[in-house]
Amino acid sequence: MVRETRGNRLFFDGCDLTEIAEKYGTPLYVMSYNDMMDHINELKKDFIDAYPDTKNRVAYASKAFACTAMYKILDKAGMSIDVVSGGELYTARKAGFPAERIEFNGNNKQPSEIDSAVEYGVGRIILDGIQELPLIESACKKYNKKMNIMIRITPGVAASTHDYIVTGKKDSKFGIPLDEEILMPIVKEILDSKWLNFCGLHMHIGSQLFTNDAYLKALDVLMDWAGKIKEKFDADVSEVNFGGGFGVRYTDEVRKPYKYFLDPMMELLKKRAEEIGIACPDAVIEPGRSIVAEAGVTLYKVGQIKSIPGVRKYVSVDGGMGDNIRVALYQAKYDACIANKADETCDDKVTVCGKYCESGDILLTDYMLPRSVKAGDILAMYSTGAYGFTMASNYNMNPVPGVVLVRDGKSAWMIKPQTYEELTQNMVIPDII
Ligand code: LLP
Numbered sequence: 287m288v289r290e291t292r293g294n295r296l297f298f299d300g301c302d303l304t305e306i307a308e309k310y311g312t313p314l315y316v317m318s319y320n321d322m323m324d325h326i327n328e329l330k331k332d333f334i335d336a337y338p339d340t341k342n343r344v345a346y347a348s349k350a351f352a353c354t355a356m357y358k359i360l361d362k363a364g365m366s367i368d369v370v371s372g373g374e375l376y377t378a379r380k381a382g383f384p385a386e387r388i389e390f391n392g393n394n395k396q397p398s399e400i401d402s403a404v405e406y407g408v409g410r411i412i413l414d415g416i417q418e419l420p421l422i423e424s425a426c427k428k429y430n431k432k433m434n435i436m437i438r439i440t441p442g443v444a445a446s447t448h449d450y451i452v453t454g455k456k457d458s459k460f461g462i463p464l465d466e467e468i469l470m471p472i473v474k475e476i477l478d479s480k481w482l483n484f485c486g487l488h489m490h491i492g493s494q495l496f497t498n499d500a501y502l503k504a505l506d507v508l509m510d511w512a513g514k515i516k517e518k519f520d521a522d523v524s525e526v527n528f529g530g531g532f533g534v535r536y537t538d539e540v541r542k543p544y545k546y547f548l549d550p551m552m553e554l555l556k557k558r559a560e561e562i563g564i565a566c567p568d569a570v571i572e573p574g575r576s577i578v579a580e581a582g583v584t585l586y587k588v589g590q591i592k593s594i595p596g597v598r599k600y601v602s603v604d605g606g607m608g609d610n611i612r613v614a615l616y617q618a619k620y621d622a623c624i625a626n627k628a629d630e631t632c633d634d635k636v637t638v639c640g641k642y643c644e645s646g647d648i649l650l651t652d653y654m655l656p657r658s659v660k661a662g663d664i665l666a667m668y669s670t671g672a673y674g675f676t677m678a679s680n681y682n683m684n685p686v687p688g689v690v691l692v693r694d695g696k697s698a699w700m701i702k703p704q705t706y707e708e709l710t711q712n713m714v715i716p717d718i719i
Contacts, residue, residue: 288300288318288320288321288581289583289668291628291629293629294626294627294628294629294630295625295626295628296623296625296626296628296666298316298318298583298666298692299318299319299320299321299692299693299694299695300692300693300694300695300696301316301692301695301696301697303316303583303585303625303664303666304625304626304664306585306690306692306697307585307587307625307664309697310688310690310697310699311688311703312585312586312587312604312605312664312687313584313585313586313587313603313604313605313609313687314584314585314687314688314689314690314703315582315583315584315609315670315671315674315675315687315688315689315690315701316582316583316584316585316689316690316691316692317351317578317581317582317671317689317690317691317692317700318581318582318583318691318692318693319359319581319691319692319693319694320693320694321580321581321671322359322577322578322581322671323359323363325573325576325577325581326344326360326363326365326577328543328544329344329544329571329573329577330344330363330364332543332544332545332548332549333544333548333569333571336545337552337569340566340568340569341568342568342569342570343365343366343387343568343570344365344366344570344571344572344573345365345366345367345368345387345389345527345570345571345572346360346365346366346367346368346572346573346574346577347368347530347572347573347574347575348367348368348369348370348374348377348378348574349370349374349574349673349676350574350575350577350578350579350671350672350673350676351574351578351582351671351672351673351674351675351676352374352377352378352676353377353675353689353700353701354377354380354381355381355691355700355701356578356700357377357378357381357383358381358382358383360383361381361382361383361384361387365387366387366388366389366409366570367383367387367388367389368388368389368390368391368530368572368574369388369389369390369391369408370390370391370392371392371399372396372398372399372402375388375390375399375402375403375406375408376402379406385406385407385408385409386407386408386409387409388403388406388408388409388410389408389409389410389411389412389436389527389570389572390403390408390410390411390412391412391414391438391488391572392412392414393414393415393459393460393461394414394415395411395414395418395421397421400418400421400422400425401421401425401428403425404422404425404426404428404429404431404433405425405429407429407431408433409434410434410435410436410485411433411434411435411436412435412436412437412438412488412527413435413436413437413438413462413472413476414438414460414461414462415462416462416468416471416472416475419472419475419476419479419482422435422481422482423479423481423482426481426482427481431481432480432481432482432483433481433482433483434483434485435476435482435483435484435485436485436486436487436488436525436527437462437469437472437473437476437484437486437487437488438460438461438462438487438488438489438490438527439461439462439463439464439469439487439488439489439508439511440456440458440460440461440462440463440464440489441461441464441489441491441503441504441505441507441508442456442464442507443491443500443503443504443507444500445491445492445495445500445531460490461488461489461490464507464511466514469511470514470515470518473515473518473519473521474519477519477521484521485523485524485525486512486523486524486525486526486527486567487508487511487512487523487525487526487527488526488527488529488570489504489505489508489527489528489529490527490529490530490531490572491504491529491531492531493530493531493575494531494533494534494575495531495532495533496533496539496540496542498546498547498550498551501528501531501547501551502550502551502554505526505528505551505554505555505558506554506558508526509526509554509555509558509559509562512526512558512559512562512564512567513558513561513562516562516563516564522564522565522567523564523567524564524565524567524568525567525568525569525570526555526567526568526569526570527569527570527571527572528548528551528569528570528571528572529571529572530571530572530573530574530575530576531573531575532544532547532573532575532576533575533576534575534576534579534580534669534672535580535669536579536618536619536620536621536668536669537619537620537621541576541580544573544576548569548571551569552569555567555569574672575672575673578671578672579669579670579671579672579673580668580669580671581671582669582670582671582672582674583666583667583668583669583670583671584605584609584610584666584667584670584674584687585625585664585665585666586603586604586605586664586665586667587603587604587662587663587664587665588601588602588603588624588659588660588661588662588663588664588665589602589603589604589641589661590602590661591659591660591661598635598636598637598652599634599635599636599637600636600637600638600639601636601637601638601639601655601659601665602638602639602640602641603638603639603640603641603649603665604641605640605641605684605687606639606640606641606642606647606649607640607642607644607646607647607679607681608640608642608678608679608680608681608682608684608686609674609675609678609686609687610649610667610670610674610677610678611677611678611679612673612674612677613648613649614644614646614647614648620649620650620667620668620669620670621667621668621669622638622649622650622653622655622665622666622667622668623665623666623668624655624656624659624663624664624665624666625663625664625665625666626663626664627656627658627659627663630656630658631656632654632655632656633654633656633657634654634655634656634657634659635652635653635654636650636652636653636654636655636659637650637651637652637653638650638653638655638665641682641684642681642682642684643682644681649667650667675687675689675701680704680709683709685703685704685705685706685708685709686703686704687703687704688700688701688702688703688704689701
């Protein structure tokens, strides 16, 4: 466990978080190198090394947390990455991430994004609609490059999670509907093109999932279509992407090992491939949250405290919905601790709010903290490594906090905090006013 209490202080990957807050300032995202590596190593062992006859790969979903240093860590670990925008691709290129280990996803890829993906020579483009095909082909002609194409299908399976993060059900803006008239012409166009190489099928059913049943149902449906493709075109699906979505611990959730999801899926993949009469496809997964969520802690400084008699006690901190929109957007729940009072009993029920001008800017509701909490204390909110920094905003013209990497007692910036100058540098006063 990278998080531990020593005396009254909370430590994270060997670093005293109160000292980190003093040294780097607050609000601050802190990422643990060792926690991320634990998850990466679990994946290597249980998904790659456990299946030595395959070319299984892990394409980390950048949307959970991306920056040049993160891409460097993933590159050194031999991982692939999934990108969904020109910006993620640009960041990966800037970090020198190898093109062939990049998979380009997304539901409305822009012509300029497709152009730079082909120019860089990404390993896979994951097709989300037929309109993307002519764009990819013309970029291939322009750069004289052939592209590997996977098709993202919508398996029509509803996973049980928050409605906003369900993606695999039939009524979804993502993926290609499983309809003969829609899917088969796309497969044919790819097979007929000298610029495109048909690799296989992709699915992603949702996020923060704890049971494997929806994954298995969706994979079964996907393999029915692999069978239909074999029958109609005698073409083999040689890769299957299972997507991401493996659940993590925010408060009292019980995290399942990757094996729990992946072993039965690998078994089903093999069985269905045999039935169809194709070689067992290589499997790809796209975990994001499960690699970085628990590796992140956000540090805030406590400011104003307001007790409303008979109602509640508000403890304000110097960040909020700008650095973590997940509470307001998904009613997400978190755990937290006072990093400089880590050994004190939590005997006071408080509501921790942010500094943004919005009543919904609440981080923790009716949460137990020590009665002694006062201005200047450091609040550490756990499991904020995924979809925190990457969903941050400049609401109220607050700069986005920086990210510090901690590893075995050492610390260093991964991303420096935004400055007021950077906040305003693209602003122009037009001469028509
Ligand atoms: N692959 C695809 C195609 C995806 O759409 C996603 C997430 C992933 C992989 C990674 O899923 P993960 O392993 O991170 O669960 N902002 C929301 C989560 C949105 C997820 C969108 N897609 C949140 O903060 O909970």
